Amino acid sequence: MKAFWKKPAISQRAEFLSARDMLQRAAAISMLFLLLHLAGLREFTGILNGTIGSLTLGWNLSAFLAVIYIMFYLAFVILVPILVLAAVILAMGRRCVQNAENPRITSDANS
Amino acid sequence: MKARLKRIVAGLAALVVAALIWLPCLHFFFSRPVSEFRQELGLSPEARQLAARHLQLWTEPALRETELNKMRVSNAEWDFMGRSYLVWSLANMALRDPASKPLYLRTMDQIIDETLRLEKQEGMYFFLMPYAKDSRYVMQPAHSLFLDGEIALMLASRRVVEEKPEYKPLLTERVNAIVERFQKSPRLMLESYPDQCWMFDHCVALDAIKMADHLDGTDHEFLIRDWLAMAKRRLVDPKSGLLISSFETDGTPLDGPEGSSIWMVAHSLQLLDADFARDQFQRARKELGAITLGFGYAHEWPKSWPGMPDVDSGPIIPVFDISAGSSGMAFIGASAFQDEEFLKSLAATVDFAGFPNRTHGRLKYCASNQVGDAALLYAATLGPLWKKVETGTKPR
Numbered sequence: 001m002k003a004f005w006k007k008p009a010i011s012q013r014a015e016f017l018s019a020r021d022m023l024q025r026a027a028a029i030s031m032l033f034l035l036l037h038l039a040g041l042r043e044f045t046g047i048l049n050g051t052i053g054s055l056t057l058g059w060n061l062s063a064f065l066a067v068i069y070i071m072f073y074l075a076f077v078i079l080v081p082i083l084v085l086a087a088v089i090l091a092m093g094r095r096c097v098q099n100a101e102n103p104r105i106t107s108d109a110n111s
Numbered sequence: 112m113k114a115r116l117k118r119i120v121a122g123l124a125a126l127v128v129a130a131l132i133w134l135p136c137l138h139f140f141f142s143r144p145v146s147e148f149r150q151e152l153g154l155s156p157e158a159r160q161l162a163a164r165h166l167q168l169w170t171e172p173a174l175r176e177t178e179l180n181k182m183r184v185s186n187a188e189w190d191f192m193g194r195s196y197l198v199w200s201l202a203n204m205a206l207r208d209p210a211s212k213p214l215y216l217r218t219m220d221q222i223i224d225e226t227l228r229l230e231k232q233e234g235m236y237f238f239l240m241p242y243a244k245d246s247r248y249v250m251q252p253a254h255s256l257f258l259d260g261e262i263a264l265m266l267a268s269r270r271v272v273e274e275k276p277e278y279k280p281l282l283t284e285r286v287n288a289i290v291e292r293f294q295k296s297p298r299l300m301l302e303s304y305p306d307q308c309w310m311f312d313h314c315v316a317l318d319a320i321k322m323a324d325h326l327d328g329t330d331h332e333f334l335i336r337d338w339l340a341m342a343k344r345r346l347v348d349p350k351s352g353l354l355i356s357s358f359e360t361d362g363t364p365l366d367g368p369e370g371s372s373i374w375m376v377a378h379s380l381q382l383l384d385a386d387f388a389r390d391q392f393q394r395a396r397k398e399l400g401a402i403t404l405g406f407g408y409a410h411e412w413p414k415s416w417p418g419m420p421d422v423d424s425g426p427i428i429p430v431f432d433i434s435a436g437s438s439g440m441a442f443i444g445a446s447a448f449q450d451e452e453f454l455k456s457l458a459a460t461v462d463f464a465g466f467p468n469r470t471h472g473r474l475k476y477c478a479s480n481q482v483g484d485a486a487l488l489y490a491a492t493l494g495p496l497w498k499k500v501e502t503g504t505k506p507r
Contacts, residue, residue, distance in 0.1 A: 015115075017122025042477045045466045049425045049435045050185050051480040055177075077463070078137070085129035090121060 019087040019094070026083040033076040041069035138405025141459040145451045148458045149491050154208050157458075158491035160474035161484055162204060165197050167473060168481065169218050178481045186422050188257070189482040191238035194222050195261040196485035199496065202268035206495035212272070219269050226262065227281070239304065240422070246305040249360045250292060257303035259289050260316030267322035271499055279327070286323040289316050290331060298345075299338050300360050307365060309357050310346065311372045313338070314379035321382050325500045339384050350415035352394050367416030370399045370409045370437025371423040374444035381447060382497050392448045400441060400453055401431070406463060407445075407456030409437040439483050442490035461487070 014020035044053030044066040053062030148157045168175040182189040198219050205215040229237055235255050236243055243255070266282040269275060292301050300308045301316075317338060320331045345362050346355050353368035354376055373395045380388035398413040411424040411434035420427045425435030438460065445454035461467070466477035475484055 015118060017119050017126075022122070022126075042466050042468060045478040046181070046480055048464075048478040049439075049480060049483055050422060051189075052181050052184050055180060055184065073466075077140075078133070081133050082126060082129045085133055086122070086125035089125040089128055093121065093125070 019090040022083040022087040022090070026080045026087075029072065029075045029080050029083075033072040036069050036072050041065050045070060135404055138456075138459050138463070141462040142405060142455060143458060143462070145455050145458070148454065149446050151494075152207070154204060155491055157474065158204070158488060160469060160472060161488040161491065162200070164473040164475045165200075165481075165485060165488065166214070166218060169197075169221060182480050182482060186240060187238055188240060189480065191226070191258070191261065193480075193482035193485045194226050195265055196482065196489045198222050198265040199268050200485060200488040200492050202272050203489070203492040203494060203496050205272045206499065207492060216269070216273060219265075219272075220275070223262075223265050223269060223278070226265070230258065230262070243304050248302050248305045250295065250302060253305075254288065254292065254301075255303045256289065256292075256301040256312040256316055257309065259285055260312050260319055263289065263319035264315055264322070267319050267326060268496055270326050271322060271496060282319075282323055283327065286320055286329075290320065290334060293334055293338070296360070298360065298362050299334075299341050300358065300362060302360060306359050307357060308360060309372070310342075310354050310376050311356065311379075313342075314376050314383070318379050318382050322500055325503065335383055339387065343387070348413070348416055351398050351413040352390075353398060353413060354391060355416075366418060368395075368398070368413055369418065369423065370395070370411045370434055371425075371440055373399070374409070374437070374440040374442075378443050378447040378493065382500060389448065392444050392450075395444060396450065396453065399437060400445075402453070402456045403431065405456060406460040407438075407441070407453050407458075408433040408460055409441040410434055411437045435478075439479065439486055442487055443493065446490040447493055 014024055044062050046053055047063050047066040048070075052059055053066055057065075147155055149155050150158075154162075168178060179190050179193070182193065201215040201219045205212040205219075208215075235253070235258055238258055239255060248254070263282060263285040266278045266285065270278055270282065289301070293299055301313065303309045303312045317335055321335065323329060324331055342354060346358060346364075347353065348355055348368050351368055353373055355364050355367050356369040356372035356376075357365040359365060373391065377388050377392040377395060380391060398415075399410045401408055401410065408431065410432050411420075411427065412418045418424070420434075423436050425439075427434055438457065442454065442457055442461075444450070445457055461476060465479055468475050468477050476487070479487070
């Protein structure tokens with residue numbers, strides 16, 4: 001029963017800057033960006049050229065929503081791929097180290 | 112503790128390597144062939160989609176009102192310039208796509224008629240920024256070359272595509288009034304705002320005069336020649352060789368060269384003095400244009416004459432010193448002078464950072480506004496109108 005309720009591996013808190021940590025962060029950013037995008041916040045980015053996003057919401061709220069959207073957009077297109085690539089690099093590096101260590105362990109055991 | 116430190120160092124190193132791989136590749140995801148933005152013949156897919164959005168604005172009054180009001184909160188000029196750029200774009204589109212000419216002409220007439228009605232009903236200050244009322248125009252009665260030049264070019268563009276007899280006296284009247292004021296001005300410098308003259312407005316007005324000559328057989332070559340000689344002598348920044356953007360009626364510079372002005376100025380000059388136009392574009396490209404990691408953009412000011420951000424430059428993005436206004440207008444320069452590398456990189460930037468919204472075959476850039484998108488549409492379609500005037504082909 002306890003095993004049934006166990007969280008899936010991907011949602012378990014990973015060690016800081018481990019490959020899994022990077023993938024979790026990438027997934028979180030992507031999810032948040034998707035939500036902001038679906039909420040229609042892209043419309044507020046007109047603030048970039050000095051145009052108000054919504055006459056109803058006014059300057060301050062429009063600017064705030066624009067800044068939030070732009071930050072998550074940049075994180076999605078720049079940071080997320082970097083995090084995913086870094087996770088792949090770490091996983092590959094780990095596999096290389098393991099491959100390098102394994103033959104030594106095997107030869108140690110034989111001797 | 113040692114294992115944790117080792118993991119963090121490995122993680123940071125992986126992030127650095129990943130960044131070094133990803134950042135130079137990023138532009139590949141936003142780059143498209145130049146032909147998607149601008150084509151030598153016919154209309155590019157981008158032009159069609161941008162035009163579809165603008166045509167929708169002119170068939171749905173409520174939508175148009177919302178868009179225009181959003182711009183007018185910041186700058187009433189944008190409402191006016193959005194109309195001008197759209198009319199000039201539609202003129203080029205009508206020449207590129209004769210099958211759709213009736214629709215384009217109808218929309219042009221609708222925009223021109225409404226603009227003239229508003230100017231007559233509300234007065235010239237309706238399309239100007241509030242500071243126009245702060246002091247008295249030096250030359251009386253007060254006129255703004257900004258309005259007169261762009262309206263004249265709208266009327267002339269319409270007539271170059273296809274003659275409309277009702278617009279002939281309106282163009283003649285507007286052009287004669289501009290010429291008369293040039294003749295009264297000892298230095299050939301006309302105001303757009305009180306004691307404030309703009310290079311952009313002079314070039315557009317002279318284009319309209321040139322077009323009127325083409326249409327109606329008048330001859331203002333001497334005026335154009337004298338004005339160009341004066342501008343080369345008095346209105347060029349000696350360090351960059353670029354035309355300055357604003358000056359007083361006695362020629363005292365107000366602003367130095369500006370990206371939000373010079374790209375369109377260079378394009379306007381193509382109709383007046385092709386060699387000077389190319390020289391200005393090449394200098395602007397060198398002083399203001401930049402491409403980083405495959406993304407093109409433009410600065411607002413050359414290093415020789417820095418300025419302060421204003422409504423024309425738009426917000427300046429630090430570090431790279433990117434001006435939204437100058438980068439948007441750079442499309443016009445790159446397209447007019449067929450600088451494909453720059454145009455392609457600018458298009459990559461606008462797809463990356465302009466937040467395009469494509470729905471039902473219509474395109475708008477959310478980070479832009481109606482006037483910004485209309486200027487992009489103009490960049491995607493310009494060419495045939497100037498060519499028709501240069502080759503002297505009269506409308507039927």
